[in-house]
Amino acid sequence: MLTSINHIGIAVKDLEASIEVFRKIFQFENIHREVVEEQGVSVGSFKVGDVLIELTQPTREDSPVGKFLEKKGEGIHHIGFNTDNIQGDLDRLKAEGVQLINEVPRPGAHDMQIAFLHPKSTNGVLTEICQHK
Secondary structure (H helix, E strand, O other), X not given: OEEEEEEEEEEOOOHHHHHHHHHHHHOOOOOEEEEEHHHOEEEEEEEEOOEEEEEEEXXXXXXXXXXXXXXXXXXXXXXXXXXXXXXXXXXXXHHOOOOEOOOOOEEEHHHEEEEEEOHHHOOOOOEEEEEEO
């Protein structure tokens, strides 16, 4: 069951410059850094309340975030939601006619299993579901 917002993913061209912009706004001290090779991204994330803000820079042009930046420029890329049963939710959503990008979970940042729902099925919003391992 989807339970809460986990994070908001923001596509950025320059991770270091973006970290400094958001540091001025939210005055965070700690930032989590991680490269997710499978997704082709370098991530810098910090918390605002209970929600992570995930600044995401592509490590290769053909990554989904790289393609997004080329087409749409910087900005909100996706919203991630917590689940306690990622495969069960994927199966349920597929049965309900929601178009999935991933039918099985994949490794993501923060030691989570992730899967994406296609924006064509979610009013244009790329939606990620996340489950901590």
